[in-house]
Amino acid sequence: MDLLTPPPDLYGRPRQDRFLRRLTAIQDRYVQALGGPLLRRNPRRPLSRPLPPLQLVVTTRRQLAADVIELQLADPSGGPLPAWQPGAHLRLVLPSGRERHYSLSGDPADRAGYRIAVRRLPEGGGGSVEVHDTLHPGARLTARRPRNGFAFCAEPAVLLLAGGIGITPLLPMAREAQRHGLDWRLVHVGRSADTLPYADELRALDPHRVVLRTDDEHGGVPTGAELLAHAPRGAAVYCCGPAPMLTAVQRALDGGPVGAGGPGASLHFERFGAAPITDGEPFAVRLGADGPTLDVPADRSALDVLREARPDLPYSCHQGFCGTCEVRLLAGPPDHRDRRLTPEQRAAGSLLPCVSRAAEGETLVLDV
Amino acid sequence: MPRPTPVPALAAPAARVHDSLVLEPRDVRFDWAQLPLHWVPDEPMATHILNVLHLLLPEGERWFVKVFKEAVPLIRDEQLREEVLGFIGQEAVHAEAHQEVLDHLLGQGLDPRPYVRQVAWVFQRVLGDRPWLTPAKRREALIERVAAIAAIEHFTAFLGNWILNSPGLDRAKADPTMLDLLRWHGAEEVEHRSVAFDLLVHLDPGYARRVRTMAMAGPLLVHLWVRGVRFLLAADPTLAGRLRPSWREAYRITRRGLLPDPVASFRSGLRYLRPGYHPTQEGSSSQALGYLATSPAARAAAGR
Numbered sequence: 001m002d003l004l005t006p007p008p009d010l011y012g013r014p015r016q017d018r019f020l021r022r023l024t025a026i027q028d029r030y031v032q033a034l035g036g037p038l039l040r041r042n043p044r045r046p047l048s049r050p051l052p053p054l055q056l057v058v059t060t061r062r063q064l065a066a067d068v069i070e071l072q073l074a075d076p077s078g079g080p081l082p083a084w085q086p087g088a089h090l091r092l093v094l095p096s097g098r099e100r101h102y103s104l105s106g107d108p109a110d111r112a113g114y115r116i117a118v119r120r121l122p123e124g125g126g127g128s129v130e131v132h133d134t135l136h137p138g139a140r141l142t143a144r145r146p147r148n149g150f151a152f153c154a155e156p157a158v159l160l161l162a163g164g165i166g167i168t169p170l171l172p173m174a175r176e177a178q179r180h181g182l183d184w185r186l187v188h189v190g191r192s193a194d195t196l197p198y199a200d201e202l203r204a205l206d207p208h209r210v211v212l213r214t215d216d217e218h219g220g221v222p223t224g225a226e227l228l229a230h231a232p233r234g235a236a237v238y239c240c241g242p243a244p245m246l247t248a249v250q251r252a253l254d255g256g257p258v259g260a261g262g263p264g265a266s267l268h269f270e271r272f273g274a275a276p277i278t279d280g281e282p283f284a285v286r287l288g289a290d291g292p293t294l295d296v297p298a299d300r301s302a303l304d305v306l307r308e309a310r311p312d313l314p315y316s317c318h319q320g321f322c323g324t325c326e327v328r329l330l331a332g333p334p335d336h337r338d339r340r341l342t343p344e345q346r347a348a349g350s351l352l353p354c355v356s357r358a359a360e361g362e363t364l365v366l367d368v
Numbered sequence: 369m370p371r372p373t374p375v376p377a378l379a380a381p382a383a384r385v386h387d388s389l390v391l392e393p394r395d396v397r398f399d400w401a402q403l404p405l406h407w408v409p410d411e412p413m414a415t416h417i418l419n420v421l422h423l424l425l426p427e428g429e430r431w432f433v434k435v436f437k438e439a440v441p442l443i444r445d446e447q448l449r450e451e452v453l454g455f456i457g458q459e460a461v462h463a464e465a466h467q468e469v470l471d472h473l474l475g476q477g478l479d480p481r482p483y484v485r486q487v488a489w490v491f492q493r494v495l496g497d498r499p500w501l502t503p504a505k506r507r508e509a510l511i512e513r514v515a516a517i518a519a520i521e522h523f524t525a526f527l528g529n530w531i532l533n534s535p536g537l538d539r540a541k542a543d544p545t546m547l548d549l550l551r552w553h554g555a556e557e558v559e560h561r562s563v564a565f566d567l568l569v570h571l572d573p574g575y576a577r578r579v580r581t582m583a584m585a586g587p588l589l590v591h592l593w594v595r596g597v598r599f600l601l602a603a604d605p606t607l608a609g610r611l612r613p614s615w616r617e618a619y620r621i622t623r624r625g626l627l628p629d630p631v632a633s634f635r636s637g638l639r640y641l642r643p644g645y646h647p648t649q650e651g652s653s654s655q656a657l658g659y660l661a662t663s664p665a666a667r668a669a670a671g672r
Binding site for chain 2: 001003006007008010011017019020023024027031032034035038039040041042045047048049050051083084085088144145146147148149151152153154155156236250254265266267268269271312314315316317319321322323324340
């Protein structure tokens with residue numbers, strides 16, 4: 001856009017817009033004056049210090065169900081921990097340096113400790129196995145303060161749907177719903193009764209509101225409609241479980257007036273950002289025409305790799321729709337995989353490294 | 369015809385404030401093919417007063433994105449940095465969602481470009497970066513822009529809270545897709561209402577900057593809005609200049625519940641100047657997240 005000539009009058013009169021001309025002149029002077037004694041950050045005021053990571057110690061460990069352990073974590077000096085609300089998770093740094101999110105399953109009113117439950121997944125990324133093998137009472141670890149990506153909104157009627165270990169964020173919600181007298185139901189789904197953690201704790205809240213549904217007794221996994229049939233009238237649905245379960249519930253809700261379904265049905269679940277990259281090939285990115293070259297493995301995004309070298313590079317959605325991470329491509333044959341950039345923007349060299357890649361062995365030269 | 373999506377009712381103890389929310393953009397899409405020019409039926413002026421949003425927001429929110437991207441390297445706190453990045457993504461999606469409505473207006477014979485060109489001048493030139501300044505001044509100017517955004521975000525949260533609580537638009541049978549756009553956007557504004565203010569306090573906790581940027585941003589916003597309504601009424605091909613904007617008409621529309629009460633809006637602006645102000649004092653996170661769990665656009669985005 002032309003930033004030298006002020007725009008013309010709105011109604012076609014043959015002159016520049018007076019208001020905008022004056023506004024521009026005033027702002028030009030004003031910005032020049034910034035940095036003067038009254039128009040700057042008070043230099044005597046100290047900068048706020050960033051909060052350090054939490055230091056935690058494992059206080060107790062107990063077996064909850066087949067393959068599931070529960071850990072109680074506390075401040076090593078016994079002080080109160082930062083507050084949290086149902087649905088919040090803790091990002092733990094494991095001894096190997098791996099970082100993993102675990103939903104808090106305890107009572108938010110208990111500020112003395114955090115409680116998490118972890119199922120051992122031998123086929124997973126190794127985090128749960130490490131928790132099971134190395135975290136015993138007395139073990140120290142660091143964590144980041146609880147964050148909440150699955151907030152509980154306390155609608156008057158709620159249906160909580162848990163699949164297996166997905167019970168962890170829903171248990172504090174059930175407790176909160178019970179405390180506030182909401183019309184709530186909880187359905188806990190799993191393979192067999194011995195794989196369902198926290199069954200006693202749930203029944204103690206209100207046995208009439210809790211349904212434990214096991215595949216071995218009911219002959220297979222439940223359908224979405226079957227799960228929604230437990231909903232009180234007009235209930236908002238909170239679902240946490242394996243992806244197929246969530247998809248089934250989503251489909252059943254969108255499919256029409258089944259239980260809580262139909263228009264206006266509410267569905268809450270935790271979003272986990274981008275899906276793993278399954279169709280990528282290894283390539284390389286060069287940071288500037290004479291900069292260093294970094295390898296991008298098949299299962300990582302170029303953005304991930306770039307951020308290691310350029311920590312201030314902005315990004316947001318990780319999925320190629322928001323456009324925040326846009327960088328300029330100087331050379332190399334790109335494989336654009338975003339849904340944001342127009343053909344003109346791509347032709348002009350824009351690229352979204354959160355999803356876009358290159359063919360095996362190619363190098364993309366980026367202006368970063 | 370699809371019905372508007374109701375905003376869910378909440379039980380009395382629902383948390384108004386949710387701590388440390390994870391903010392993420394939502395990949396929403398809207399289909400405007402069926403949108404009538406006057407999407408509040410028989411209310412051209414109400415339609416155009418709300419349409420000013422589509423004229424201001426694409427340029428305005430792209431400017432937010434640009435300013436906040438420049439501010440990211442100044443952030444010393446990891447959680448705030450993540451919140452700012454989530455905010456940037458949400459604002460970027462908002463800008464493009466409103467841009468699509470703008471393109472649709474042009475297709476209906478209402479050419480918004482002369483006004484949009486002025487808005488672009490305000491955000492890109494008047495409030496733009498000035499690379500020729502000294503680094504110290506440039507940094508001060510950047511913080512000043514963050515402060516202006518914090519002031520504007522106070523109003524977007526106010527408007528977001530209003531649109532979630534405005535049954536008047538449902539009663540007037542406003543277009544359900546447009547209502548979903550406005551309520552999805554409004555709900556995300558309420559969801560992330562603290563981020564700009566927290567960033568400002570992180571970069572400069574001083575009170576003077578907060579007051580002076582509100583004193584500039586508030587009146588500028590009102591002026592641009594009034595100017596936009598006059599422009600749209602004059603440019604609407606079906607009105608041919610017959611409908612003159614008037615305060616009396618605006619008052620009638622407000623009484624019908626189609627616009628926020630101007631006195632309440634002004635008072636809300638004053639609340640921003642209270643020394644103990646924090647954005648969490650306005651609006652309800654539970655209500656906003658409750659709507660996002662219900663909104664057809666946000667629900668469809670979640671399934672992608």
